Amino acid sequence: MKYISTRDVSATPVGVTSAEAIKKGLAPDRGLYMPTEIPALSMADLEKLAALPYEKRACEILSMFLTDYDREKLLADCSEAYSDARFPGGAAPLVHIGDSIYSLELWHGPTCAFKDMALQIMPRLLSSALKMTGEEKKAHILVATSGDTGKAALEGYRDVEGIDITVYFPVDGVSTMQKMQMTTQAGDNVNVMAVYGNFDDAQNGVKAIFADSELAKKAEENGFFFSSANSINWGRLAPQIVYYVSAYCDLLNDGRIACGDKINVCVPTGNFGNIFAAYIAKTMGLPIDKMICASNANCVLTDFIRTGLYDRQRVFHKTMSPSMDILISSNLERLLFLLGGAETTADCMRKLTDEGKYQAPDALMERVRETFYGYSCDEAETAATILATYKERNYLADPHTCVALGCLEKYRRDTGDCTPCVVASTASPYKFSQDVCASLGTPCESDEPAVILDTLEKLTGTVAPAPLKATLTMPVRFTEVCEPADMAECIFR
């Protein structure tokens, strides 16, 4: 199977292998890589997959897309990435919370957020890709983070062969817990650096390093090249298809549905990666009917699905679901390509860059609306959903998950469609303890990580995830702070 750019308008696009697509990340024309065909999943396949544990389901699905990868190696990598040690109690458990709503808990990994589902396997896919493409230099991953991605990338890349990683975070721009998680990071190939300024300063610093040909030359002389762990890499998207298939298998195994029955899916969305993975699963043949795209107060996608106008020029809201505070949903480009073709995609993306907005053609929007429903929840609605979900369903969920649950409720009220629904639960409530405590009516004033976790435990009688508790007692390894202008220097030291 070959991969082509979403912006390649030539009559016969020349594709690259999946290893090359994963190594490159972004296509040379700045489009995103997409497989030339979507493999089919039959009901018989699903019944077979249902009998397998998660890591084997992952290997089966991934090998349908990564056809140039060695199967044995892929299985070994999946077994390690999704092992019990990394995901105690299973990689993506499904919990029924009443009314045929199923919470797909994607946060049982080392950093307690759904990014682990992709970032535990992606570094291994990249490591294999470097070998398969005969790359002799080491890859040096650079990440600027406002919190969650940095830690998940550090955990994923630590001690992976042929790769080093440096993560930059704004010195006053991350939560106490997030800072603790990063500065105590273990591993021989990791580096963590605080940067004076805000997230944009750190992000611009990383972009400047990528754009600097002198630095690239200097890196090459030292035997490495710079690479990113960006969420638009196919190596991050493909592993996310797996858990939707896996959720369907679990519903079958639990006798909740019969093979072929339709389900709906509701996803708290930022960059459109997670929900697009579900759409690929549907395109493969997984019986998904409607997909609810849930946004917080930054509702650019809700507006897009309803009007066809994508307009990034709007007020940016800082919310209690910060991983969804996004105005440019990069992976939406892949949906435009799949439903509208490369020419329309290239045209829309050019307008987005030049004018900050685009109007998608009506025919394309009709196809989008066959499947997608856009809803959003503001801060008050999210807080109310955290409280109601806890009180009425006896289920403690984080703000991102509750944006989705609130949107699902609106969808069901509007449409009367109560088809069993899988809701992607993307973070442990303990990662956002302060907002969760406040929503439950008991604000926690302290900024001390130990006190914050303890308050939520006492309030709800639940237990904080072991990896979060462990960071409380781990030694701090990284204490340096640098100026944005000195970010490159610390790599060569």
Ligand SMILES: *Cc1c(COP(=O)(O)O)cnc(C)c1O
């Ligand atoms: C990244 C993230 C999201 C958004 O996922 P996308 O793939 O960017 O749409 C939602 N919730 C949490 C907790 C996240 O970390």
